[in-house]
Amino acid sequence: MTTRVVLLEEGTAEMKGLLGSKGAALAELCQAGWPVPAGFTITTEHCHEFLSYSEPPFAEGSEDLDRAVQHLERYTGTAFGDPEAPLLLAVQSSDVLPRDANSLVLLNVGLNDITVEALAKRINNRPYALNCYRVLLQNYGWLVYGIPHEVFDERLGDITSLDETRLEYAIAQYKGVIEEQGYPSFPQDVQLQLHRIIHAFSLSDLGLHNRSLSSTSMAYSMPVLIQVMVNGECGDRCGTGTIYSRHPLTGARGIYGDYMTFTGSGSDLEELEQVRHAEPELVDQLLQASRELERVNTTVQEIKFVIESGKLYLLQARDARLTSEAVIRTIVDFANEGLITREEALLRVESSNVTPTSELQQLLEWADDVKNITVLANASHPRDAVIARTLGADGIGICRTDHMLLSSSRMPYVQKMVLAETDAERKRGLERLLPMLQSDVEQIFEEMNGLPVTIRLFDPPLYEILPDVDELVKRQEALQLGHAGGLDVHRQELSRMIQLVERLHEQHPISRQHGCHIGTVFPEIYEMQAEAIFRAALKCIRQGLWVRPEILVTSRGPGSELQIIRELIDQVAEQILGEERRHCHYRVGSLIEGAQMALTVAHTARQADFLSFGAEILHLDGGEQLLERAVVQARLRKPQLIVGLCAEEHVDLSTFTYSQRMGMDYVSCPPKQVAFARIAAAQAVLIARMQNSDVQVDDISTTA
Numbered sequence: 001m002t003t004r005v006v007l008l009e010e011g012t013a014e015m016k017g018l019l020g021s022k023g024a025a026l027a028e029l030c031q032a033g034w035p036v037p038a039g040f041t042i043t044t045e046h047c048h049e050f051l052s053y054s055e056p057p058f059a060e061g062s063e064d065l066d067r068a069v070q071h072l073e074r075y076t077g078t079a080f081g082d083p084e085a086p087l088l089l090a091v092q093s094s095d096v097l098p099r100d101a102n103s104l105v106l107l108n109v110g111l112n113d114i115t116v117e118a119l120a121k122r123i124n125n126r127p128y129a130l131n132c133y134r135v136l137l138q139n140y141g142w143l144v145y146g147i148p149h150e151v152f153d154e155r156l157g158d159i160t161s162l163d164e165t166r167l168e169y170a171i172a173q174y175k176g177v178i179e180e181q182g183y184p185s186f187p188q189d190v191q192l193q194l195h196r197i198i199h200a201f202s203l204s205d206l207g208l209h210n211r212s213l214s215s216t217s218m219a220y221s222m223p224v225l226i227q228v229m230v231n232g233e234c235g236d237r238c239g240t241g242t243i244y245s246r247h248p249l250t251g252a253r254g255i256y257g258d259y260m261t262f263t264g265s266g267s268d269l270e271e272l273e274q275v276r277h278a279e280p281e282l283v284d285q286l287l288q289a290s291r292e293l294e295r296v297n298t299t300v301q302e303i304k305f306v307i308e309s310g311k312l313y314l315l316q317a318r319d320a321r322l323t324s325e326a327v328i329r330t331i332v333d334f335a336n337e338g339l340i341t342r343e344e345a346l347l348r349v350e351s352s353n354v355t356p357t358s359e360l361q362q363l364l365e366w367a368d369d370v371k372n373i374t375v376l377a378n379a380s381h382p383r384d385a386v387i388a389r390t391l392g393a394d395g396i397g398i399c400r401t402d403h404m405l406l407s408s409s410r411m412p413y414v415q416k417m418v419l420a421e422t423d424a425e426r427k428r429g430l431e432r433l434l435p436m437l438q439s440d441v442e443q444i445f446e447e448m449n450g451l452p453v454t455i456r457l458f459d460p461p462l463y464e465i466l467p468d469v470d471e472l473v474k475r476q477e478a479l480q481l482g483h484a485g486g487l488d489v490h491r492q493e494l495s496r497m498i499q500l501v502e503r504l505h506e507q508h509p510i511s512r513q514h515g516c517h518i519g520t521v522f523p524e525i526y527e528m529q530a531e532a533i534f535r536a537a538l539k540c541i542r543q544g545l546w547v548r549p550e551i552l553v554t555s556r557g558p559g560s561e562l563q564i565i566r567e568l569i570d571q572v573a574e575q576i577l578g579e580e581r582r583h584c585h586y587r588v589g590s591l592i593e594g595a596q597m598a599l600t601v602a603h604t605a606r607q608a609d610f611l612s613f614g615a616e617i618l619h620l621d622g623g624e625q626l627l628e629r630a631v632v633q634a635r636l637r638k639p640q641l642i643v644g645l646c647a648e649e650h651v652d653l654s655t656f657t658y659s660q661r662m663g664m665d666y667v668s669c670p671p672k673q674v675a676f677a678r679i680a681a682a683q684a685v686l687i688a689r690m691q692n693s694d695v696q697v698d699d700i701s702t703t704a
Contacts, residue, residue, distance in 0.1 A: 003063040004046035007071060008227075018043045020094025020223035022316065029314055031623050034289055037229030037313050038075045040068040047202035047221040064197070072228055082192035085122075086115035087228070089194070093201050094225040108132045108229055112188045128234045130167035134416050137174040137186055144200045145183045152177055198224050213222070230313045232306035237279070245290035245301040251329030257291055284314045293317050296647055298339045300330050324353045332359040342366045346682050351652060354676045364392055364678050371681035373659055374666035376454070377674050378648065380404065382443035387671040392678060395451035397442060397668020398552065398591075398612065398646050401458040402531065404440050405433060406465075410643055418518065419500040430528040436528060441536040445547045454550040454668075456591060456613070457529050457565075459519040472498045480563050517556065530569045534576035537584045549586040552612060555597045555604050562590055562607040566681050591646070595620055599631040605634040611640035612668070615655070624658065631662050644668060651677050656684035
């Protein structure tokens with residue numbers, strides 16, 4: 001049986017799918033005993049029926065609508081369309097709508113040429129009544145027929161003064177606009193007026209404009225909310241306003257908002273003193289409502305209200321939109337006040353909300369008590385370590401030496417080393433690079449005192465360093481023709497560079513291959529880096545610092561390659577550190593990038609103290625399954641092997657839920673994302689607990 005109409009006092013919050021978000025929220029307010037204008041909701045089911053008929057008034061089930069209107073008539077002592085005491089209605093969509101349609105409410109539905117005079121008499125203000133009629137005509141034309149507001153405004157002209165004559169003229173003009181556009185005239189029959197408005201609000205693409213009454217080919221229809229008009233704009237002790245249960249910008253406790261009397265003068269609600277002096281009972285009601293609704297919904301509430309003749313009505317109560325600062329503050333405050341648990345507080349945090357505040361620090365402490373994955377930070381510069389340390393990283397997960405040595409100021413030194421004509425010249429080139437790298441590593445060790453620092457050995461593709469021969473030849477030809485195109489490279493130097501690159505290709509044929517890396521051609525680059533790392537470690541140790549170097553080798557072949565580099569690292573450590581080696585507990589691990597290395601990870605695991613997987617593996621087809629298989633295979637060879645994930649761009653909750661499921665020991669992320677990463681790591685644990693709890697309940701139910 002189709003449920004077509006539901007009175008607000010008969011609805012519940014659980015009927016949101018039938019009543020829409022607004023209707024369900026107001027029904028909940030009614031159930032809680034808060035003053036809400038009487039009304040009802042045309043359900044999604046009934047609105048769909050409306051759309052299936054070309055003549056809305058004769059749609060099946062309209063008698064349910066009639067009975068609901070009669071209920072409001074009895075409640076108010078008025079009658080819909082009555083020339084003496086007319087019932088007037090406010091009609092709006094009961095769902096959240098796109099763009100400007102979201103705020104559209106057709107007020108004073110039921111006004112016509114006769115009832116407008118009855119309204120004028122009741123409020124003793126004919127200009128106000130006529131203006132209500134004018135606004136209804138304009139909004140009706142836009143809603144039902146898609147006529148832009150500007151078309152009506154052109155007929156009104158200057159709106160500085162709205163005397164009766166001017167308004168009567170505008171009403172006649174607005175009626176004419178509708179007819180001139182080729183549409184049926186504005187209904188004087190209030191029943192037809194209401195039905196057409198309901199029909200228009202039911203269209204699921206409301207807000208896209210230019211939809212006519214005949215547009216009924218909709219697969220989905222929206223519920224419509226209808227309430228008795230309450231007037232906060234005309235009369236004694238009347239006003240309208242919006243309040244927030246906490247400050248929407250800062251999250252500070254207290255009641256904030258705005259209030260407007262019908263005369264247009266504003267009163268500041270921040271302290272509520274002005275309104276409290278005039279209406280103390282109403283202000284107390286608002287305070288009580290905001291606190292109670294906040295307690296029930298455990299969110300900051302935005303409450304729209306009307307005061308009509310000294311009586312308070314709540315028009316809407318919904319979750320308020322807050323700034324990031326306010327979101328974080330209220331989450332922590334709600335937890336401290338006992339409205340939510342600390343676990344619920346953590347689960348409410350989103351990456352877009354994370355800003356450096358004192359409240360965030362509290363959340364991070366709670367997160368650290370829950371998370372079981374270490375959060376590390378990526379670093380391409382010592383300043384990244386400062387950011388990471390400030391945001392509470394547990395260490396550096398990958399120190400990108402390639403970013404350090406391939407900077408614009410250091411790239412020329414690297415190129416000279418690679419293009420050296422003799423071994424002695426190449427050695428001098430490495431000696432120039434060593435203090436540069438050592439300085440960077442020292443600064444990071446100092447900043448991360450006592451925390452692990454993972455340093456990826458510099459081993460970029462050779463093509464990133466070598467100049468392109470074809471490009472060099474083109475530049476040489478341009479110089480010979482006398483138009484160098486702005487390049488100030490001397491002809492002899494350019495010729496020499498071409499010869500050096502070609503000689504390198506001849507001496508090392510593999511260097512022409514796209515996948516050839518610098519360490520393959522010049523393995524002495526590893527020795528230089530190991531020396532820089534251990535010289536930096538030695539200096540820090542002698543300063544009383546605790547250093548924990550974790551040297552990361554990019555895996556490009558079988559495990560024997562890692563073993564060779566590891567032996568070299570051990571030799572350099574012994575040579576540089578000497579007796580201090582006992583104070584430098586370093587580890588050697590392997591970075592696994594790409595599908596091929598993930599498939600052969602079992603061989604690498606034998607020689608590694610830890611494995612760091614590049615997150616780009618997850619972006620491959622079947623990447624999650626590939627990474628899962630790699631982790632399982634690695635730990636079959638070495639059960640206590642430390643395994644982590646290195647994300648170059650960003651991390652989110654899914655990163656940690658996956659890492660949690662895989663049993664990863666750590667996740668490394670960009671330094672500015674460390675704060676959210678700590679919370680996301682805790683969220684992953686809490687979600688896993690909830691899922692496990694659900695499984696256990698299902699198991700118990702199945703057993704029973």
